[in-house]
Every structure is written in C-alpha cells, then in structure tokens.
Amino acid sequence: MLEVIGIVFIGIGLVFDLFGCLGLVRLPDVYNRLQAATKCVTFGTCSLLFGVFLILGFSPGGIKALLCIVFLLLTSPVSAHALARSSHKAGVKLWEGSVCDDYQN
Amino acid sequence: MKKKLLTYILGLIVISIILGIILFSPLPSLIYPQFPLLGVFRRAVGILLLSAFLCLYRVLRGSTASDRIVSIDMLGILIIGFCAVLSISTRRNWYMDIGIAWALQSFISTLALAKFLEGKHFDE
Numbered sequence: 001m002l003e004v005i006g007i008v009f010i011g012i013g014l015v016f017d018l019f020g021c022l023g024l025v026r027l028p029d030v031y032n033r034l035q036a037a038t039k040c041v042t043f044g045t046c047s048l049l050f051g052v053f054l055i056l057g058f059s060p061g062g063i064k065a066l067l068c069i070v071f072l073l074l075t076s077p078v079s080a081h082a083l084a085r086s087s088h089k090a091g092v093k094l095w096e097g098s099v100c101d102d103y104q105n
Numbered sequence: 106m107k108k109k110l111l112t113y114i115l116g117l118i119v120i121s122i123i124l125g126i127i128l129f130s131p132l133p134s135l136i137y138p139q140f141p142l143l144g145v146f147r148r149a150v151g152i153l154l155l156s157a158f159l160c161l162y163r164v165l166r167g168s169t170a171s172d173r174i175v176s177i178d179m180l181g182i183l184i185i186g187f188c189a190v191l192s193i194s195t196r197r198n199w200y201m202d203i204g205i206a207w208a209l210q211s212f213i214s215t216l217a218l219a220k221f222l223e224g225k226h227f228d229e
Binding site (some may be wrong): 020023034045 | 120126145149152153156157159160162163169170171172174176178179182183185186189190192193198199201202204205208209211212215216219220221222223224
C-alpha cells in the first residue's frame with residue numbers, strides 16, 4: 001500500500017518537473033522564468049524524494065531522502081532570491097508587458 | 106502574431122509526440138531486470154531526461170547570462186531527482202549521497218555566480 005502511495009507522489013513530482021521546465025522554455029523574461037521554474041522544480045523534486053522515502057521506509061536510503069528534502073527547502077529559495085536581486089542590479093530589462101517594478105522604487 | 110501562434114502549436118505537437126514515445130514505447134529496461142514495477146521507473150527517467158533537454162535548450166538559446174544561470178540551477182535540482190529514481194530502481198543507497206552533495210554544491214555555485222553577476226568579487 002505504501003509503495004502505491006509513493007508511486008503516486010513520484011508521478012505528481014514528475015508532472016511538476018515537466019511543467020516547470022516547460023515554463024522555463026516558454027515564458028518571456030528572466031524574472032518570469034525564475035518564478036515558474038524555481039517553485040515548480042523545487043516542489044516537484046521534494047515530492048519525488050518524499051515518494052522515495054515512502055517506498056524505502058526508515059532505511060538509510062529513506063532517511064537520506066528526508067535529509068535531501070530539508071537541504072533543498074533551505075537552499076533553493078535563497079539562491080532564487082540572490083539570482084533575482086543580482087540580475088536586477090546588473091541591469092537586465094523587464095519584459096515590456098510587465099505592469100509594475102517595485103524593486104525600482 | 107500568426108507566426109508566433111504557429112510556433113507554439115508546433116512546439117506543443119513535438120513535445121507531445123516525444124512524451125507519447127516515452128510513455129507508451131515497449132522498449133525493455135537495461136537497469137535492473139528482476140525488479141517489479143520496472144516500467145514506472147523507466148518512464149520516470151524518460152520524463153526527467155525530457156525536462157533536462159528543455160533546460161539545455163534554454164542554456165543554448167538564453168539571451169542573457171542570468172537565464173543561463175537559472176537553467177543551470179534547475180539542471181542541478183533535476184539531477185537530484187535522477188539520483189532518487191536510480192536509488193530505488195537499482196536498490197543502492199549511495200545514489201542519495203550523491204544527491205545531498207549535489208544539492209549543497211549547486212547552492213554554493215549559484216550564490217557565487219550571482220555575486221559575480223552583480224559585479225562584486227567573491228569575498229565581499
């Protein structure tokens with residue numbers, strides 16, 4: 001039973017990964033791409049690792065998967081924030097259809 | 106405008122054809138032939154490979170440098186997913202060790218590249 005629930009979690013994670021990378025190709029701007037790709041791919045990979053933990057149980061592999069989830073949730077938003085801030089400071093233009101730029105003011 | 110719409114429809118058709126080949130092709134797996142639920146993991150590796158190739162398209166085509174840094178970061182997170190899928194399909198624990206080390210190293214390298222893009226040196 002736990003294996004079936006784990007495979008469902010792995011499927012959800014794969015769908016989120018694919019849609020995040022599709023947004024990375026499709027969207028028009030650096031900031032939009034960062035918005036789509038970082039959240040989707042981080043959540044998708046966390047769901048995939050949680051499915052691996054449900055399949056393996058409290059064996060060494062499963063505990064390593066939980067540790068990997070903690071590291072991803074700690075490090076990925078920090079790196080996304082640093083990338084957005086540095087690309088705004090380096091002078092990357094916004095897309096011409098974007099409405100407001102709060103960081104400018 | 107019409108050309109743009111045509112490009113979107115063409116890309117959607119190409120990606121759905123590749124997804125159909127990944128999901129429904131009867132190729133045997135070469136990883137671990139005795140394990141049950143084998144097709145699930147083969148299809149998982151196929152979908153992750155498709156996502157990695159989409160990221161590589163953005164690396165080649167991206168107009169600014171921060172586009173390329175974003176897609177390199179996404180490739181690093183996808184590789185952790187690869188390690189997770191391989192650790193259950195081959196029943197070996199040490200793939201997750203590679204995943205943990207890759208997560209920390211990718212974080213440090215992304216921070217260093219962001220600092221470099223901002224115009225500062227590495228020790229500020």
